[in-house]
Amino acid sequence: xxxxxxxxxxxxxxxxxxxxxxxxxxxxxxxxxxxxxxxxxxxxxxxxxxxxxxxxxxxxxxxxxxxxxxxxxxxxxxxxxxxxxxxxxxxxxxxxxxxxxxxxxxxxxxxxxxxxxxxxxxxxxxxxxx
Numbered sequence: 489x490x491x492x493x494x495x496x497x498x499x500x501x502x503x504x505x506x507x508x509x510x511x512x513x514x515x516x517x518x519x520x521x522x523x524x525x526x527x528x529x530x531x532x533x534x535x536x537x538x539x540x541x542x543x544x545x546x547x548x549x550x551x552x553x554x555x556x557x558x559x560x561x562x563x564x565x566x567x568x569x570x571x572x573x574x575x576x577x578x579x580x581x582x583x584x585x586x587x588x589x590x591x592x593x594x595x596x597x598x599x600x601x602x603x604x605x606x607x608x609x610x611x612x613x614x615x616x617x618x
Contacts, residue, residue, distance in 0.1 A: 491520045534572070537564055541572040553580040 490510045494503060494517055507514045527535065544560050545552065552560070554570035561569065573579070 491517055495521075534575070537568060538572050538576055540564070541569055542576060542578070545573070545578055550578070550581050551583060 490512050493510070494506045494512075497506065503517065504514060507517055540561060541557060541564070544557055548556070548560070554566050554573060557569050557573075558564065558566045564572075
């Protein structure tokens with residue numbers, strides 16, 4: 489916070505005088521000036537992790553969540569991957585359930601029942617001769 493104050497009032501006062509008044513080392517302020525535009529080690533790790541998780545997520549057709557992605561990316565744990573997914577706003581899509589037959593009016597040609605099977609019968613057929 490003190491370094492930000494020095495940065496804002498640099499045109500009005502000398503850096504040496506402000507550092508003395510705020511009781512901070514001038515060398516610390518100059519180091520802060522050099523480092524403030526570079527991401528720290530934690531931020532660098534997050535950028536690399538976000539990139540790897542995003543790539544694996546798209547390769548899995550956006551269907552894998554954190555547990556499955558943890559199997560794909562063994563260098564990261566589940567909590568790290570889940571945090572990365574939240575940061576990027578990514579959510580896994582649920583797969584649709586398979587529906588073998590559509591009973592709706594679809595307007596497409598329906599093949600003929602060549603085996604003459606009755607799938608709508610509700611009780612078993614009586615056997616003759618028993």
